[in-house]
Amino acid sequence: MSFAVKQKSKNSKARRGELKVPHGVIQTPFFMPIATKAAVKTLSSADMEKLNAQILLSNTYHLYLRPGMDVIDTYKGLHNFMSWQKPILTDSGGYQVFSLSKMRKITEEGAEFASHIDGSRHMLTPELSMKVQQVLGSDIVMAFDECTPPDYTEDQLEESIARTTRWAKRCKEAFEHNIDTSNNPQAKLFGINQGATNEYRRIAHAEELVKIGFDGYAIGGLSVGEPFDKACKIVEALDRVLPEDKPRYFMGGAKPHEIVAYVKLGVDMMDCVIPTRNARHGLMYRFVHDDLNKEDFYETVHVTNEKFSKDEKPLLRSRGVIETGFDEELERYTLGYVRHLFTVDEMLAYRLVTLINVRFYLELMERIRNSIEFDRL
Amino acid sequence: MSFAVKQKSKNSKARRGELKVPHGVIQTPFFMPIATKAAVKTLSSADMEKLNAQILLSNTYHLYLRPGMDVIDTYKGLHNFMSWQKPILTDSGGYQVFSLSKMRKITEEGAEFASHIDGSRHMLTPELSMKVQQVLGSDIVMAFDECTPPDYTEDQLEESIARTTRWAKRCKEAFEHNIDTSNNPQAKLFGINQGATNEYRRIAHAEELVKIGFDGYAIGGLSVGEPFDKACKIVEALDRVLPEDKPRYFMGGAKPHEIVAYVKLGVDMMDCVIPTRNARHGLMYRFVHDDLNKEDFYETVHVTNEKFSKDEKPLLRSRGVIETGFDEELERYTLGYVRHLFTVDEMLAYRLVTLINVRFYLELMERIRNSIEFDRL
Numbered sequence: 001m002s003f004a005v006k007q008k009s010k011n012s013k014a015r016r017g018e019l020k021v022p023h024g025v026i027q028t029p030f031f032m033p034i035a036t037k038a039a040v041k042t043l044s045s046a047d048m049e050k051l052n053a054q055i056l057l058s059n060t061y062h063l064y065l066r067p068g069m070d071v072i073d074t075y076k077g078l079h080n081f082m083s084w085q086k087p088i089l090t091d092s093g094g095y096q097v098f099s100l101s102k103m104r105k106i107t108e109e110g111a112e113f114a115s116h117i118d119g120s121r122h123m124l125t126p127e128l129s130m131k132v133q134q135v136l137g138s139d140i141v142m143a144f145d146e147c148t149p150p151d152y153t154e155d156q157l158e159e160s161i162a163r164t165t166r167w168a169k170r171c172k173e174a175f176e177h178n179i180d181t182s183n184n185p186q187a188k189l190f191g192i193n194q195g196a197t198n199e200y201r202r203i204a205h206a207e208e209l210v211k212i213g214f215d216g217y218a219i220g221g222l223s224v225g226e227p228f229d230k231a232c233k234i235v236e237a238l239d240r241v242l243p244e245d246k247p248r249y250f251m252g253g254a255k256p257h258e259i260v261a262y263v264k265l266g267v268d269m270m271d272c273v274i275p276t277r278n279a280r281h282g283l284m285y286r287f288v289h290d291d292l293n294k295e296d297f298y299e300t301v302h303v304t305n306e307k308f309s310k311d312e313k314p315l316l317r318s319r320g321v322i323e324t325g326f327d328e329e330l331e332r333y334t335l336g337y338v339r340h341l342f343t344v345d346e347m348l349a350y351r352l353v354t355l356i357n358v359r360f361y362l363e364l365m366e367r368i369r370n371s372i373e374f375d376r377l
Numbered sequence: 378m379s380f381a382v383k384q385k386s387k388n389s390k391a392r393r394g395e396l397k398v399p400h401g402v403i404q405t406p407f408f409m410p411i412a413t414k415a416a417v418k419t420l421s422s423a424d425m426e427k428l429n430a431q432i433l434l435s436n437t438y439h440l441y442l443r444p445g446m447d448v449i450d451t452y453k454g455l456h457n458f459m460s461w462q463k464p465i466l467t468d469s470g471g472y473q474v475f476s477l478s479k480m481r482k483i484t485e486e487g488a489e490f491a492s493h494i495d496g497s498r499h500m501l502t503p504e505l506s507m508k509v510q511q512v513l514g515s516d517i518v519m520a521f522d523e524c525t526p527p528d529y530t531e532d533q534l535e536e537s538i539a540r541t542t543r544w545a546k547r548c549k550e551a552f553e554h555n556i557d558t559s560n561n562p563q564a565k566l567f568g569i570n571q572g573a574t575n576e577y578r579r580i581a582h583a584e585e586l587v588k589i590g591f592d593g594y595a596i597g598g599l600s601v602g603e604p605f606d607k608a609c610k611i612v613e614a615l616d617r618v619l620p621e622d623k624p625r626y627f628m629g630g631a632k633p634h635e636i637v638a639y640v641k642l643g644v645d646m647m648d649c650v651i652p653t654r655n656a657r658h659g660l661m662y663r664f665v666h667d668d669l670n671k672e673d674f675y676e677t678v679h680v681t682n683e684k685f686s687k688d689e690k691p692l693l694r695s696r697g698v699i700e701t702g703f704d705e706e707l708e709r710y711t712l713g714y715v716r717h718l719f720t721v722d723e724m725l726a727y728r729l730v731t732l733i734n735v736r737f738y739l740e741l742m743e744r745i746r747n748s749i750e751f752d753r754l
Contacts, residue, residue, distance in 0.1 A: 037721040038714070044725055046706040067686060067717045074687040075713070083709040309444060310451040329423040332460040336452070337415070340444040344414040347724050348421055 002188065002215065003028075003247050009372050013239060013266035016372040019216075019247050021139035022186040023079065023087040024054070028247065029263045029372075031365045032057040032089060032271040033358050037066070038082045040358065041276050042351040045084040050325030051358055055087040055139075057271045060132050061096030061124075065115055069135045077137025077183035089271075090138035092129045092171075092192070095147050095220075095252075106146060108163065126170040130178060137183030140216070143171040145192040147221045157196055164194050165208045172212055188215035190249060196221065197230045199237045206241040216247040216269075223252030223272075228261075235265040242266075256285065256364055257295040263368050264377060275357035280350045282342050285360040287320060292371055298360075303335055303353060304342045311335035315356055321370060322363045326355050379565065379592065380405075380624050386749050390616060390643035393749040396593075396624050398516035399563040400456065400464040401431070405624065406640045406749075408742045409434040409466060409648040410735050414443070415459045417735065418653050419728040422461040427702030428735055432464040432516075434648045437509050438473030438501075442492055446512045454514025454560035466648075467515035468628075469506045469548075469569070472524050472597075483523060485540065503547040507555060514560030517593070520548040522569040524598045534573055541571050542585045549589055565592035567626060573598065574607045576614045583618040593624040593646075600629030600649075605638075612642040619643075633662065633741055634672040640745050641754060652734035657727045659719050662737040664697060669748055675737075680712055680730060681719045688712035692733055698747065699740045703732050 005017040017028040033040050033048065035056040040048055048056060058078060063069075067081075075081040078088055094111065097104055101113035110125030129144035145164045148157055168191050175189045191214035195201035209217060219238060222231040235250065242248055249269035250262045259270055275285065282304035289297055303315075315338055316330035333352060341349035371377040382394040394405040410417050410425065412433040417425060425433060435455060440446075444458075452458040455465055471488065474481055478490035487502030506521035522541045525534055545568050552566045568591035572578035586594060596615060599608040612627065619625055626646035627639045636647055652662065659681035666674055680692075692715055693707035710729060718726035748754040 037717075037723060039718060039723045039725045042724045042728075044706065044710070044729070046709065062721070066721055067713075071686055071713065071717070075689065075711070081711075081714055081717075083711075083714070309448055312452065329421065332423065333421070334452070334458075334460075336444075336448065337458055337460070340414075340448070340458075341416060344439070344443050346414060346416045347419045347727065348416045350724065351419075351728070352421070 003245060005244070007373060009264075009377050010375045012264035012377055014263050014368075014372045014377045015266060015268065016369055017268065019268070021087045021188055022184055023085060023139050026054045026087055027369060028268040029365060029368055030054050030269055031259065031361050032269065033361070034059075034271060034273050034276060035082070037062045038078060040354070041280070042347070042354045043358070045082050047326075047355070048084065049086070051355070051362060052322070052324055053086070053358070053362060055089060056084060057089045057091065058136070058138075059096060060090050060093035060129060060136065061100070063136060064093060064132050065117055069132060073135050073183070077135065079137055087139040088136075089140035090133045090136050090142065092142040092144040093124050093132065094129070094145050097124055098147050098149065106160075106163070108166070110144070111146070126167040127174040130171055130174040134175070134178045134182035134184065134187065137187070139184060139187055141175060141187050141189045142218065143168045143189065143191045143214070145194055145220055147224065148194055148196050150196070150225060152196070157198070157201070161194050161201060161205050164192070165205065168192075168209055168212055172214070190214055190216040190218050192218045192220040192251070193238065194221050197226055197234065199234060202234050203237060203241050206238055210241065210243060214246070216249060217242050218249040218251050220251045222250070223254065228258055232261055232265060235262055235267060239266050256298045256361070259364060260292045260368060260377070272361075275361045276354050279353040279357045282349070282353060284353050285357050286317060287360070287363070290367075292367060292377060303338050305339070308335040308339040311339070315352060316359075320363050320367075322359075322366050324359055324362075326359065330356060330359070380622060382621070384750060386641075386754050387752045389641035389754055391640050391745075391749045391754045392643060392645065393746055394624075394645065396645070398464045398565055399561055400462060400516050403431045403464055404746060405645040406742060406745055407431055407646055408636065408738050409646065410738070411436075411648060411650050411653060412459070414439045415455060417731070418657070419724070419731045420735070422459050424703075424732070425461065426463070428732070428739060429699070429701055430463070430735070430739060432466060433461060434466045434468065435513070435515075436473060437467050437470035437506060437513065438477065440513060441470060441509050442494055446509060450512050450560070454512065456514055464516040465513070466517035467510045467513050467519065469519040469521040470501050470509065471506070471522050474501055475524050475526065483537075483540075485543070487521070488523070503544040504551040507548055507551040511552070511555045511559035511561065511564065514564070516561060516564055518552060518564050518566050519595060520545045520566065520568045520591070522571055522597055524601065525571055525573050527573070527602060529573070534575070534578070538571050538578060538582050541569070542582065545569075545586055545589055549591070567591055567593040567595050569595045569597040569628070570615065571598050574603055574611065576611060579611050580614060580618050583615055587618065587620060591623070593626060594619050595626040595628050597628045599627070600631065605635055609638055609642060612639060612644060616643050633675045633738070636741060637669045637745060637754070640749075649738075652738045653731050656730040656734045659726070659730060661730050662734050663694060664737075664740070667744075669744060669754060680715050682716070685712040685716040688716070692729060693736075697740050697744075699736075699743050701736055701739075703736065707733060707736070
């Protein structure tokens, strides 16, 4: 059994469990910091170990273009390439094809796209996405799907979802076919649910995915501008269809209070660029109080604000419920110093606030796991 | 006695000693990594501790403009502001006024300049330079001098040097006058020798400085485009004038083999942006053999070169004669991975090669100190 639910909350659908993948056992629910191009921006793999991150997410589309699969295969996969021997999840590449490339053309075969770097033409198919992720040696491989754009007509939406189902089948076949040549033969394969904001379509599609059978189920296409309450409704609706004994992954963007909400609806896994991207703009997260059930349990601080120029309080105010190898360092620097580093554009500024924000998200998950264990969520 | 020469080489003028300043005892000869704006680019103060750097150099001009002295004074000096409790040397601001500002006008009073940031007008005088460095709480304060430009006529040169002498006197007076209000009352004050490439003028100016009397003597204006052999001749000539019992500081730019040459001519202190600036362009230093007397004891490696794309050798090939808190991490990442990080413009690339290069320069100084002790230099 690779996924075990150890405890269920009495007050919500939240669940506390363990997910076993080839590179380790992950405590759920968990959050995945994003190592887009084989590095969490400004941080190293050793840094992520010091932060006690359990797993990283990396992007198939980016790594496929650079450094390319011949390079990754030389190192026998991404784990060795980036010197990170804990779990890795890779996305399918589909989302970036749709969001980054200048040109894209969807056919039954796959998605043709022009590289955002040099305009070169590529064709990403379910089979190629599996091949690439298996060369990467990812622990959790994501099926290749179409993230449906908001401007699709009902007909286009229906066609897209049906195609994503057919692609999901091809993914499973290709994934199994490649196992002997994979850089991570024991990898897990997750299906991705689509259907825009239509609950009926979402459920119908999830039923199709469950029929095919995956090691876990992701809910895609809900962090691309859809309203939060709508996303919650869909996650709630899917609870009736998704198997209880498989992990559920809400893909992409979530603010801290949204993460709590999704966990309460039964979600086990999340990822987001928010902590790292906002860090580079000087936006810092910190806890205000302990009750995750109240949305105001955290606040954001714009450390670039002039009011902090002489602030002598430390960047990390409280270690809270976790310990990391950076705590002592983050307690040394004052807000005034970090504000100065932003003002004069020192890279160290981005690094320090990235550490703070990744630490915040990791602590949030620890608080969530503790809260479930004590039936406080 | 704040400076003690412990051993002199039998084969050159090289000397091995200790320099005591308020924040610690520094083993000489030493190299100062540059923390221009209160941070060594890409690195933190904790990182510099892990590298065992003995002292940092920071720039008065930059810190005077941003964050400004009111901010620094809130923290009672630069040591607290940047959380670095080991020694700091600050330059006088003169060099940056001459190299960075769009406008500059030298009068007997000082140097009027326009900020390179916002064009605002400022007047830097010997008295203000002392005041600023004493608010910074620097351990080694540098006298305010004019770094003579190469296009000066003989008359202009003579006038400039005479003015630098008068400024040196004013610096000493102001420095002593401010001691009670300084953030580092036990700080040392160094004079700066000028005179372009004219040995006669250099010696005459050094004699004037020695008459005034400083805790140490710097040789300025020789790393701004002057040929290396000419610089060596001047350092050699100054040996007859500079007191043996005071530290000698060759200011600015020096490649590794030049550092060895200056040490052999009796220099105790150096600084340079080379290791940090080149790192950000992917230029890496490493040792080739142990004999520092041969110029080819090191090599440079352009890690961005395509030939490294599949290289599985570690970034740090050998720990050599020192140990730092980053050695294990720098042995984890391969040249191929770091080359990739440069290709995709990840900040981590700049950080990793900065660590390698600062480590190289610090190891070079340790090798130099060992070589002097064993009469191998």
